[in-house]
Amino acid sequence: MYITRKVGPKGQVVIPEELRTRFDIRPGTSVSFDSDGESIFIVRKKSAEQVLDAFRAIREAPSIRKAPTVKELKRLFDKEIEERNGIH
Numbered sequence: 001m002y003i004t005r006k007v008g009p010k011g012q013v014v015i016p017e018e019l020r021t022r023f024d025i026r027p028g029t030s031v032s033f034d035s036d037g038e039s040i041f042i043v044r045k046k047s048a049e050q051v052l053d054a055f056r057a058i059r060e061a062p063s064i065r066k067a068p069t070v071k072e073l074k075r076l077f078d079k080e081i082e083e084r085n086g087i088h
Helices: 017-022 048-060 070-084
Strands: 031-035 040-044
Antiparallel strands (some): 031 040
């Protein structure tokens, strides 16, 4: 999806409705800005409740029989957040 917007006089840009809906960005939602040196990325920050819910789901998963490594926890967490946000 490629959408163009103009930057306003105060440096503001409106996030297109299609993207706000897809990524559940509402007034009060935090976003982070990042750059790879040539491009700028806007990333929706996970709310504390989403983080806790994801870790609860991981903890209760029947496939977890032993304490997972930090790397495994991160992978499971990222997968849980992607599924909740409809990202595959």
